[in-house]
Amino acid sequence: MPATNSVATYDTNFSPPVTDSQALQWPPALRSTIPAAIIGATFMIFPLGIGIAGMVASGALSALFYYHRVSARNLTTGTGAKLGALTGFFGGVFTVIYTSVVAIFWGSEQFRAAMMDQLNQFASQTHDPRQLEMIEYFKTPAGLTAILILGTIVMLFLFLAFSTVGGALGAAWIRRRHRS
DSSP, X not given: OOOOOSSOOOXXXXXXXXXXXXXXXXXXXXHHHHHHHHHHHHHTTSOHHHHHHHXXXXXXXXXXXXXHHHOOTTOOHHHHHHHHHHHHHHHHHHHHHHHHHHHHHHOHHHHHHHHHHHHHHXXXXXXXXXXXXXXXXHTSHHHHHHHHHHHHHHXXXXXXXXXXXXXXXXXXXXXXXXXO
């Protein structure tokens, strides 16, 4: 059995702990995704095409903000997609909050009247009896609640999907730009 030395030896070649350069660093990721999500949620005020472009742009912006915060030389498209997904989640939440505040302060009756106008426009464009029956259901209080819940879920999913794509595209653009 070898004898143990009671004197402690110290490593003179100190090196900081190695971190995975591709791992998402959470504090900078949150500080990067929240402003991008606010920008994306702001675009939701505009018509659908601009709103979708805002979702994609918010994902790309989160990758750009993250790159500038951590100087991630190995920012992969996977990391960009994660940042975009996080941005999409926050952007969806901010949009739901904004919509709720508008509905409360603008007045629930005005909000309901605007929804009824939209439903009447849809009804005037179709002649299918099943669609007309569904539209009439959505005009009831239970139907209006269902359409708001369904709309919120769809909007959250779309925000998540388009921001994820935007984050991946933003990271790919940053990598390509960094190489040249």
